[in-house]
Amino acid sequence: MEVLKLDGAQRVEWERILRRILAAAADCQDFNELVRQTISSLREGLLAETLKVARLRDDRAEIIAASGNGPEGDERTASERLLTLDAGERLRLVAQFPGSDADAGNEELLADAADTLGAAWRIITHRRRLQEDLRRKEALLQITNRWYQARQLRPLLIEITRAVAEFVNADRATIFLWDREAKQLVGRPALGVDDELRIPDDRGIAGRVLREHRPMRVDRDSPAQAWIDPQVGAHLGYRTETLLCTPLLDRAGKPLGVFQVINKRNGNFTKEDEEALARFAEQAAAALESVRDYEELLTARRRIVDQAAEGVRLIGRSPAVEELRALIEKLAATDLTVLILGEHGTGKEVAAHMIHYLSARREQPFVAVNCAAIPEALAESELFGHEKGAFTDARQAKPGKFEVAAGGTIFLDEIGELSPAAQAKLLRVLEERTITRVGGTQPIPVRARLLAATNQDLETMIRERRFREDLFFRLNGVTLRIPPLRERGDDILLLAEHFLAEFAARARRPVPKLAPTAKARLMQHPWPGNIRELRNMMERAAYLCSHTLLDTEDLGLDSKEVGGPPRIAPHLPLSEATRRFQSEYILQTIAFTNRNLAQAAQRLGLHRANLYRKIRQLGLTIPRDKPTAEMPASDAPPADAPPADAATADARPADAPHGEA
Structure with missing residues (x-):
């Protein structure tokens, strides 16, 4: 065959054809479609009788397009060009030129055509990969944005594993959180794990990823299959054929656990799947930490609320x-x-x-x-x-x-x-x-x-x-x-004792006791300032009094009120008013006689045994003072008298609530 040479006009047209192919590739989504659309112009530019373009995959040829109706020539007289596109895939161009022998000029033109188609393939493939990467990133962003709205750990784990398994087209996904103290990886309820699954943190693929802080991918028939823990599959009743596992790291880069997906539905996991899982793991770790921080914050707030609630209980049994x-x-x-x-x-x-x-x-x-x-x-x-x-x-x-x-x-x-x-x-x-x-x-x-x-x-x-x-x-x-406090009867003493205990604890002092005369004085006072006045009085007494028994002079009340008639609030039922009057009057009389119960009974016109019974009925406290000159030892309580603390026990049980009202 004579050497095929293009004249000036033909060369210009040939270069225009090649540029047009590259321009079309910039807007084309399918390389095969581009070849079918441009093969006729390529053949004409080559001045060839026929042109075939095929893709070779694993030595199998797939003709993409063919152009020309010339007579079938001898393969030995045809020009052929091979171009590697990707691993395991090549592009083959076969052209039949006029004449009988292939020529170096023909080979040069065919090489130009092959190089141009190869460049077009790279343009289309690169753009498609960019679009796919962008699509995956947008999908990843949409998925992970939902995770940051979660406020509970279990729903978050289920949402993460479901979304990731769907994204990488896997059968199952599991998040294993690391229990450092137990030296175990804990598979929480997630896709493919109904209940909690615990495995040693040094076993299997998950254990290796946890230790080495790097992902692992296991393909079908891969030697890494030996690393898969058969006990996990036996426990779940599930055979692992392909696996992808990546570490979960916290903000400081320390391991939280591992994230693994199992059994790709259409082959082996890819490099893109590995990159996607790594991104998911990064966002999942941040979301898990956020939920844990939120749960810890809620727990702390509940603890604070509980502590605050304990301090605002009503004290009293009136x-x-x-x-x-x-x-x-x-x-x-x-x-x-x-x-x-x-x-x-x-x-x-x-x-x-x-x-x-x-x-x-x-x-x-x-x-x-x-x-x-x-x-x-x-x-x-x-x-x-x-x-x-x-x-x-x-x-x-x-x-x-x-x-x-x-x-x-x-x-x-x-x-x-x-x-x-x-x-x-x-x-x-x-x-x-x-x-x-x-x-x-x-x-x-x-x-x-x-x-x-x-x-x-x-x-x-x-x-x-x-x-x-x-x-x-x-x-x-x-x-x-x-x-008002004056209408609450014995609650006055309960509140006084509560405040004394509170402020004595703050002052790091023993809790002082109220003498019977002081109790009588507290019951007699009209309390215009109510509980606030009582609280301030007990605070002052707890901090300033050095002795452990508070008497009337320690209260700081006006002494002119001592000995006055008991003050009973109006609008009370007659039975309650009578009970309060009797309680206050008996306490005042006991205080007036300097705690000599025999003299108090005489002044009240009662037998001493009847006074003790009355004290028991009203729930009053009998003092345990040592006998004095006015209260001889012979005046010890009779056999039927209540114990010294019985009235206190009746009026204030051990589990009575404390507060400040």
Whole structure:
């Protein structure tokens, strides 16, 4: 055959054909389709009679496309070009030129065609890999974003293993978390593992990956099959044919465990699968740490809440307190607005705390607001918040107390002190269940329960036009009345002993005892400051008194009140008022006789045995003092007298709750 040479115009056209093939490859998704579309122009540019393009895979030829209808030539006279595309795959071009013999010029042109098709294949393959990598990364991002929304470990593990097994087309996936103390890998409930599976941390593929901190891939018929632990397969009733395992590392690079997928459905796991699993493992480890941190935070918060709840229990066994405690427990199970009424220092905030801690909102915020302490001009901003620039000093937006208490409880103490303007705003909040920040326009839903308290007579304030009647009716869904201390009888002594024990512990001193005269004096005092006054008195006594028996002079009360008649609160049932009068009068008489029970019985007009029986009935405490000049040893209690601590045991059982109200 004569040497095939292209003239100038033919050379220009040939180069244009090659450039057009490369340009088409930039927009083509399928290499075979590109060959089919361009083979005719290639043959014409080559000036060949026929042209065939085939792919050779494992010595098997697959013709992609053919062009030309010339006579079948001898294979020995055809020009052929082989080009390696990838491992195990080559491209073959066969051209039949006019004439009988192949020529170097023909080979050169065919080489140009093969090189151009090879470049087109690389362009298409590279772009397809980039697109596939981008698709996998987008899918990975979407999958892992869901993981960071999880708040519980078990659902997170199930979600991770399900998503990853589907992503890499595997039958099963398991996360093994490392139990360092037990030296075991723990397969938590996940895809393919119904219950907890424990294996030694030095066994099998998982153990090796844990030790070496590097992934392992096991193909079918791979020598690494020997590393697979047969006991795991026997336990699960499952045969492992292919496996991919990668380490789980925490933020500091220390091992948390391993992540493994088993049995690729369409062959062996690939390098891309290994890279994907490594990325998944990185995100899974971060999500697992996040959930663990969250669970630890919840545990710590519950512990703090439990500790706080233990400190706000009602102390006392009087009928008024028992009734109050029962009503609080009922109210805690509801979301009703509660109006708490009581004098200063009776424990209104303690009651509010109890309602909160006994409710389903106990782990959410409890926000207490002293309405009397808020300047009128700032009341709306404090309660409902403000936007940036709402007023001169509003340099940044600030949420109000109602927003801060979202999901929990807001307690408005001294609500009678709110200005008329603030009352109107609060009424609107209660009616619409939304707030709007000062300077804002966006309504914000109110998700906090409202408790309010006051020591004022709101009905009188309504008549005097100092409190809105419609707001009163909104607040007064349920009224909780806290009894004053003077109406709680023996609770006074229970509270006094509780506060003494509390402050003595803080001062690291022995707990002082109350002398009978001191007890009588405490029972006699009218307690205008209620529990707050009693608490302050016991705190002062616990810190300042050096002796262990507190008498009347240690209490710091006005001595002019000593010896007065017992003070009984009005509106009590006659039986309760009679019991309290008898208790206080007997204690005063015993104190007056300097604890000489024989003289006390004589002054009371009782036989000494009858006095002891009365003391037992009323649950009073008989002192264990040494005999004095006024109380000879012969005045020891008779056989039927109660033991010295019997009254205390009756009045205060060992498991009686402690608190500060």
